[in-house]
Amino acid sequence: MSELTLVEAINDAFHTELARDDSVLVMGEDVGRAGGVFRATAGLRDKFGAERCVDTPLAEAGILGAAVGLCMAGWRPVCEMQYDAFSYPCLDQLITHVGRYRWRTRGAMDFPLVVRMPYGGGVRAPELHDDSPEAYYAHTPGVKVAIPSTPADAKGLLAAAIRDPDPVIVLEPKLHYRTMRGDVPAGEHVVALGRARVARDGDDATIVAYGSMVPVAEAAAELLAEEAAVEVLDIRTLKPLDEEALLESVGKTGRAVIVQEAPRTAGYGAELAAILAEKAMLDLRAPVIRVTGYDVPYPYWQIEDAYMPSVERVVAAVRKTLEF
């Protein structure tokens, strides 16, 4: 066990997994010589060679498309998309091929590829360095989606994604790459996909969150500690979702606030709310409330904090459910 930042934990996962399985290959823009713009892949090129940590042309669709072919040749490629919004050109490959190729071969071929990217705002960056695109990915059949919120989970979920026989998208909260430290198990560490985590126990209300919103949810629960025992459920894997954990927590508390940084309409929070409407009707003591980003392009960074679901907004939403 050692204390690492979130991005160091990702780097640790890479070193462990590349050493463990020589069919794992890392590819992307600036991942080799530079070690990635956030240094997530630092040291891999020196240790494993330029053929297993590949600097690619600047071509997101080409990267993911080539990764499909690499899978067919027996590799397990891990693709880095440099930023959330730079991944949009690869959606074509993702939707038309990545999520469909196993099905197209009637299960005869595996496509064990990973696409990982830094996501989310709060970092005072230029336009299109701040998006939360998880709904596009989660909506695509044939792919799985994981979003860690802690250094330990960042390592464990990436390891699970690399070992998974299906394509997995991992979105990493870039705001916390270096601002969050935590204990990370040394050596092999796998966090199974599809398992939520109770980040904080409580009986009165549940805040459901993932990725960068988990610390916001935890801070809100802490602020409310004198009024109510608020549970924080970090769902960790958006697809497959740990529905059981969601229903168990809300079954216990009867109140749910769902927090997502992404814009509101048709976001992943709507899916969570729909599941609660379908399956937890009799447990609910108040309407499910969503706290989300707004349905606007992610704003100019001087006023980006106004867009971000804040601790105050989450606290207000929880109070609303408590007072209903």
Added chain:
Amino acid sequence: MAQTLRVPGSHDLRRVIGDGEAIPDGEVEGLEERDLLELYRSMVLLRTYDERSVVFHRQGRIGTYAIFWNHEAMQAGSAYALEREDWIFPSYRESAIGLLRGMPVSTVLSWWRGHPAGWWNPLDYNVASICVPIGTHVPHAAGLAWGKKLRGESSCAVAYFGDGATSEGSFHEGANFAGVMRAPLILFCNNNQWAISTPLSAQTAAETLADKAVGYGIPGVRVDGCDVLAVFEATRDAVARARAGEGPTFIEAVSYRTAPHATADDPRAYIDLERVEEEKRRECLGRYEAYLRRAGVLSDELAESTRAEAAEALRSGIAAAEEEPPADVGLVFEHAYAAPPASFAAELAELRELLGE
């Protein structure tokens, strides 16, 4: 030996087959009589497949079908230059190219019938799944070729796509990737000069599509796409380059689409029918047959028996496809994931109950 023929308004095209008059026949070094006849058998099989498929469509026995009449020389000639270990990435225009790798006729017909029996295992034939969107398989072929090279294997890959695909970003990204990685890839462009109703002149301002290769730092060659021997020779050269570690080659095979884009298309609205008739007179199978006859390789009896063999393959192929048992609805939920999510079982159970199963 390949010759070049000056086509008005166009650059030189590699050509081997003459016209029986002013243009003499050439020959391809290394091709023996049995090779020439194997190429002939392949072309006849593809032609028969295509012509019967149009009939099957009209009879309601297959769905919408993308016709490849007059494309047989490009497919048979290039595929014959490959080894079995080499990979083929077809577009829908090459839907039946697997037949040249021993894929049953019924498999391809099942694909066009929308039956799961048509979704083959690529590893059985080293033929990737049919790519329906335009050009998005080019990066796959680049990735596979690169991946094989990284593994120290000697196999190469061919990606087939049309002239319209060269306008797609995927084509560009795949070609560029292959160039940078020196991937053993053949980019085979079937330039039939039409993308549904859009002529080549509205597709590109480039003089030739082969010119695009320059931008990827790879050779681009132009070949008469209706000359199976020229196509074979150009592909064989490209395969040799690939195996020698010299990277990809772009082949622009020039032909003309004399049939509708697909069974749902009516080209009378946009095409010059006189030109179509003229091109039909130069169609690839007839030209090759005439070549073989001039060379004394093909007799009436052999031509007849080859056609009969292909017709029989189609007769038994459609029968086998139609004998496939109806697909079970359970397949809706299969194969999307290695391990299906728990929700699928409940959804299937509900569906079966509603269907009264």
